[in-house]
Amino acid sequence: MWVFSIFTVLLLLYVSQIARTEKVSFSPCPLLGPRFSIPSIVSASPIIQDGLQNLTKSFDEYALTLNGTFGPTSPNTTSFSVALFSTEETNSTKPYFYEYHHIAPSLRNATARAHRLDAHSVYRVGDLTTLFTVWLFLVEAGEEHLDDPVSMWVPELEAAVRNSSFISRVQWKEVTLGDLAAHLGGIGSYAPSLQILEMGSVLAGIDTFTDNSPCRRASVQCKINDFLSYFGTRPPVFAATSTPIFSNAGFIILGSALERITGRSYEDLLLTSILRPLNMSSTTLLQPSTNKNAVIPSNATIAGWSSSTPIEAPFNGLYSTIHDMSEALRAILSSALLPGSTTRRWLKPVSQTSNLVNSVGRPFEIYSLTASPTSPVIPIYQVRGNVDLYSSHIGLAPDYGVGFVIMAADSAANPDLNAYADLIATEMIPALEQNAIVQASQMFSGTYVDVNKNMTLVIAQAEDTSPGLSLTNFTAADKDLRAVYAKLNSIDPENLSFRLYPTDLIEDAAKGKRMTFRASFQDVTTLADAGTPTCDTWRYIDRLQINGVGIDEFIFEVESGNAVKVEIPAFDAKLEKQLGE
Ligand SMILES: *[C@@H]1O[C@H](CO)[C@@H](O)[C@H](O)[C@H]1NC(C)=O
Ligand SMILES: *[C@@H]1O[C@H](CO)[C@@H](O)[C@H](O)[C@H]1NC(C)=O
Ligand SMILES: *[C@@H]1O[C@H](CO)[C@@H](O)[C@H](O)[C@H]1NC(C)=O
Ligand SMILES: *[C@@H]1O[C@H](CO)[C@@H](O)[C@H](O)[C@H]1NC(C)=O
Ligand SMILES: *[C@@H]1O[C@H](CO)[C@@H](O)[C@H](O)[C@H]1NC(C)=O
Ligand SMILES: *[C@@H]1O[C@H](CO)[C@@H](O)[C@H](O)[C@H]1NC(C)=O
Ligand SMILES: *[C@@H]1O[C@H](CO)[C@@H](O)[C@H](O)[C@H]1NC(C)=O
Ligand SMILES: *[C@@H]1O[C@H](CO)[C@@H](O)[C@H](O)[C@H]1NC(C)=O
Ligand SMILES: *[C@@H]1O[C@H](CO)[C@@H](O)[C@H](O)[C@H]1NC(C)=O
Ligand SMILES: *[C@@H]1O[C@H](CO)[C@@H](O)[C@H](O)[C@H]1NC(C)=O
Ligand SMILES: CC(=O)N[C@H]1CO[C@H](CO)[C@@H](O)[C@@H]1O
Numbered sequence: 001m002w003v004f005s006i007f008t009v010l011l012l013l014y015v016s017q018i019a020r021t022e023k024v025s026f027s028p029c030p031l032l033g034p035r036f037s038i039p040s041i042v043s044a045s046p047i048i049q050d051g052l053q054n055l056t057k058s059f060d061e062y063a064l065t066l067n068g069t070f071g072p073t074s075p076n077t078t079s080f081s082v083a084l085f086s087t088e089e090t091n092s093t094k095p096y097f098y099e100y101h102h103i104a105p106s107l108r109n110a111t112a113r114a115h116r117l118d119a120h121s122v123y124r125v126g127d128l129t130t131l132f133t134v135w136l137f138l139v140e141a142g143e144e145h146l147d148d149p150v151s152m153w154v155p156e157l158e159a160a161v162r163n164s165s166f167i168s169r170v171q172w173k174e175v176t177l178g179d180l181a182a183h184l185g186g187i188g189s190y191a192p193s194l195q196i197l198e199m200g201s202v203l204a205g206i207d208t209f210t211d212n213s214p215c216r217r218a219s220v221q222c223k224i225n226d227f228l229s230y231f232g233t234r235p236p237v238f239a240a241t242s243t244p245i246f247s248n249a250g251f252i253i254l255g256s257a258l259e260r261i262t263g264r265s266y267e268d269l270l271l272t273s274i275l276r277p278l279n280m281s282s283t284t285l286l287q288p289s290t291n292k293n294a295v296i297p298s299n300a301t302i303a304g305w306s307s308s309t310p311i312e313a314p315f316n317g318l319y320s321t322i323h324d325m326s327e328a329l330r331a332i333l334s335s336a337l338l339p340g341s342t343t344r345r346w347l348k349p350v351s352q353t354s355n356l357v358n359s360v361g362r363p364f365e366i367y368s369l370t371a372s373p374t375s376p377v378i379p380i381y382q383v384r385g386n387v388d389l390y391s392s393h394i395g396l397a398p399d400y401g402v403g404f405v406i407m408a409a410d411s412a413a414n415p416d417l418n419a420y421a422d423l424i425a426t427e428m429i430p431a432l433e434q435n436a437i438v439q440a441s442q443m444f445s446g447t448y449v450d451v452n453k454n455m456t457l458v459i460a461q462a463e464d465t466s467p468g469l470s471l472t473n474f475t476a477a478d479k480d481l482r483a484v485y486a487k488l489n490s491i492d493p494e495n496l497s498f499r500l501y502p503t504d505l506i507e508d509a510a511k512g513k514r515m516t517f518r519a520s521f522q523d524v525t526t527l528a529d530a531g532t533p534t535c536d537t538w539r540y541i542d543r544l545q546i547n548g549v550g551i552d553e554f555i556f557e558v559e560s561g562n563a564v565k566v567e568i569p570a571f572d573a574k575l576e577k578q579l580g581e
Contacts, residue, residue, distance in 0.1 A: 026525075027375060028468060028520070028522060029520070029535035029536070030499070030501050030537070031520070031538055032376075032538070033501075033504070034400070035399070035436070035467035035468055035502075036437060036439070036440035036469075036502065037439075037440055037502045038087075038401045038436070039435050039439040039440075040088050040439070041435075041439060042086040042088050042089055042401075042402065042435070045435045047434050047435045047438065048431055048435050050431065051432075052427075052431075054427045055427040059102065059420075062075060063075040068419070068423070069422075069423075070419035070422040070423060073419050073420070076104055077410045077411045077415075078104055078415040079103050080415070080417070081099065081100070081101045081102075081118075081119070081123070081322045081408075082098075082100040082101075082405070082406050083096035083325070083405050084403070084404050084428070085402070086400075086402045086403075087333045087334040087402075088401055094119075095323065095327040096119070099322065101117040102117075103115075103116065104410070104411065106297065106298075106411035106412075107295070107297050117295065119322050120293050120323055121295050122288065123295050123319070123408070124316075124318070124319050124387055124388070124409075125319070125320050125325070125385045125392040126316045126390055126391065126392055127316055127384065127385040127386060127387070128385035128393075129251075129314065129315055129316050130251045130383065131363060131364075131394070132318060132328075133181075133254055133266075133314045134363055136258065136266070136269055136274060137177070137254060138342055139274070139337050140258060140261075140262050141257075141261045141262060145257075145261055146177055146181065147177075148257075149172070149174065149175065149177075150172050150175045150177060151172040153177070153260045153261060154228060154256055157172045160228065160230075163235075167235065167236075170185070170234070170235070171240055172232075178350075179240060179250075180247070180250035180253055180254045181362035182362045183244040184240070184242075184244055184245075184351060184360075185245075185247060186236045186237055186238035186239050186241065186242055186245060187234075187237060187245070188235075188245070188247060189249055190248055190252060190312070192215060192216055192217055192218035213229070214226055215230040216230065218309075222309070223310075223311065224252075224256055224311065227311055231249055243353075248315040251363075252311060255314030266285075266313065267313070270285055271285075273337070274337070278324075278328055278336075279327070280320070280324040280328060281324070282320065282321045282323065282324050283318060283321070283324045283328075284320075285313050285317045286308045286309075286317050286319075295407075295409045296409070297409040297411040298389065303390070303409065304389055307388060316385065316387045320407070321407075322405050322407055325394065325407070326403075329394060329396060329403050329405060332396070333396055333398060333403060344504075346362065347379075349361055349364075349379075350362060357370070361381065363383060364381040366382070367379070367382060369425065369429060376467050378397065378429065378433075379397075380395045380396070380397050381395065381397075381398070382421075384417070386414050387414075388414065389409055389413070389414060390415075391406075391407075391408045391415045391416070392405070392408070392417075393405075393417040393421050394406070395421065397432065402428075402432060406420050406421065437462045437465060438462070440469065441462035443558060443562055444556065446459060446577050447577070448566050448575035448577050448578070449576060449578060450574055450575040450576070453571070453573050454477045455476045455481075455575060456473065456475050456476075456575070457473060457474040457481075457566070457575060458471070458474075459471055459472075466499070467501070468499035468501045468502075468520070469501075470497075470499055471519065474498075476571075482496065485498060488551075489523075489544075491522075492523070495525050496524075497520075498519060500517040502516075503515075503517065512559035512560065513558050514555055514556070514557050514558075515555070515556050515558060516553065516554070516556075517554045517556065518542070518550070518552050518554070520541070520552070545570070549569050549570040553568070553569055555567040555568075555569065564576065
């Protein structure tokens with residue numbers, strides 16, 4: 001269920017894989033982040049439309065053959081709904097630009113008798129709730145409380161510790177609230193399970209319930225105080241902050257800390273800070289009062305539709321729809337409820353796992369997608385949820401301002417959604433990258449001239465999938481400025497790669513927008529470092545300056561989707577884009 005293998009293999013990506021030869025050919029080393037400005041046209045783009053058609057075809061094929069590139073799935077028993085959304089598409093009645101629904105034959109027979117699924121079908125989302133707990137914490141308590149020790153707000157845990165031996169007690173004074181959000185507390189899970197009773201009956205002499213805490217037996221009687229005094233007696237799994245260990249219990253504790261910091265209940269905070277402001281009217285914490293639009297694959301008890309408990313709410317209490325979830329995730333990506341700096345800090349890894357491409361955030365599982373060892377990293381911020389017969393999987397691709405949500409219910413077993421997520425990534429990431437390349441090329445390529453300074457520069461049309469804008473010509477009167485840049489960087493002019501990368505410094509201008517880019521200078525003949533190219537251009541940005549102004553700073557002015565001017569502050573130059581280019 002908790003397999004850590006999303007987007008299993010993605011070598012089918014947009015860059016053909018570089019052959020494993022002794023010599024690695026040059027590929028530019030961009031700054032981490034979007035390689036092109038985030039495209040404003042998403043769903044209307046023919047490339048994206050083509051990608052979406054492919055995606056639909058792949059989903060249809062899976063439903064028909066029960067098998068595909070990413071292994072077998074169970075469409076006979078798994079019903080699911082998918083949406084893709086973009087921060088650039090602003091239709092509030094439809095916060096997504098693509099939806100797909102599959103209704104399993106078994107669902108038609110189920111007690112609730114769903115005959116169709118749509119964007120308003122309600123699923124349980126399981127641990128995807130942890131994302132909302134962290135979001136709510138950032139909105140209501142603020143980042144400054146992430147460094148507070150757990151014991152500051154939830155002293156009952158420390159008080160419940162019974163054994164002072166290092167391997168038997170969690171050092172609650174050393175675990176911070178931020179550690180809990182990042183699965184770094186070194187603590188275990190809250191997993192009371194009735195199945196364990198069976199083992200107790202098999203292994204004679206094991207008393208399954210040695211104390212009377214209702215929290216040991218998944219009882220709805222388990223209240224927060226019972227939970228804290230019970231969980232406080234449990235031993236750690238690792239020392240705090242050693243390595244990520246998934247812990248749902250951390251979110252119960254985080255939710256409790258949030259209530260104490262704010263003096264308000266989790267449910268009230270969720271309602272007033274997130275659900276109502278975003279009009280997530282089909283989303284509830286705990287079981288909704290009616291079964292309207294409910295997706296219940298067998299009966300409510302067996303499916304787990306009616307099994308949500310208040311104590312577990314901060315990690316698995318949400319019921320939602322792909323419509324509402326698209327709205328919420330768009331709000332996260334576009335910093336609707338948080339300062340931009342907080343979101344940017346939030347969308348960063350906090351720790352690694354034993355796999356280079358899987359890192360962990362708060363509480364994101366971050367997949368670092370690359371087409372080859374030398375091509376840029378495209379991070380996908382994911383959260384997955386499982387509870388009883390429900391699963392969910394969301395992914396955010398900040399590089400494109402785009403994300404996906406999958407919600408599923410299965411009549412037989414907890415559904416595995418990895419194949420579906422892999423499909424979305426395989427069909428859509430190449431299309432999203434290509435769309436960004438084409439739009440950036442249309443927007444920026446051309447010849448720019450400053451008549452007063454007799455200065456000319458050329459941004460080339462994109463010819464391949466290399467990241468960033470390629471500046472191929474740059475002259476002032478009879479001087480070749482490109483050669484001057486090359487010399488300043490000790491690179492042979494013929495071997496200079498001069499590429500501009502977008503920064504997120506964008507502001508509104510009188511007409512349109514002003515967007516800052518920074519240039520990176522590389523020698524195309526400097527390749528290998530122990531077999532792989534070193535990508536450290538981030539160390540050399542803003543290092544060449546005139547009067548304190550970086551000569552790598554280029555500020556474009558964009559009107560109605562087209563660059564009209566580029567300013568180079570270091571030279572006090574303003575170059576106008578030539579018409580017809
Ligand atoms: C859609 O699939 C076709 C056939 O496999 C492929 O040639 C095309 O590149 C795909 N479109 C996109 C946008 O990925
Ligand atoms: C499923 O499809 C994959 C790839 O298309 C194939 O290798 C595999 O043999 C198939 N499995 C079954 C059970 O048909
Ligand atoms: C899936 O359902 C189809 C149509 O109802 C049926 O023909 C097929 O045998 C089922 N496959 C499995 C593996 O249950
Ligand atoms: C928004 O989406 C709805 C539902 O698809 C559609 O009817 C409406 O025309 C869209 N509005 C705009 C401004 O695109
Ligand atoms: C649905 O129920 C009918 C009647 O009980 C049964 O004959 C049929 O096999 C069921 N179909 C599925 C897909 O479970
Ligand atoms: C504390 O835990 C350790 C290791 O599990 C055990 O050896 C020791 O007996 C325990 N001490 C007490 C007082 O329970
Ligand atoms: C909120 O959502 C409901 C259901 O989707 C819709 O009927 C209503 O118009 C929305 N309200 C606002 C203010 O957008
Ligand atoms: C759900 O199904 C199980 C097994 O068929 C049955 O024991 C139980 O009574 C059913 N529950 C409800 C609420 O229908
Ligand atoms: C760019 O410079 C090259 C080499 O100096 C020259 O051949 C080419 O014509 C220039 N292109 C433009 C568009 O000015
Ligand atoms: C601009 O520079 C070019 C190349 O040196 C030169 O031929 C041209 O006369 C200059 N134009 C002006 C207006 O100075
Ligand atoms: C790869 C490449 O363009 N190499 C060139 C680097 O510069 C030297 C000297 O001008 C050329 O001879 C190489 O062809």
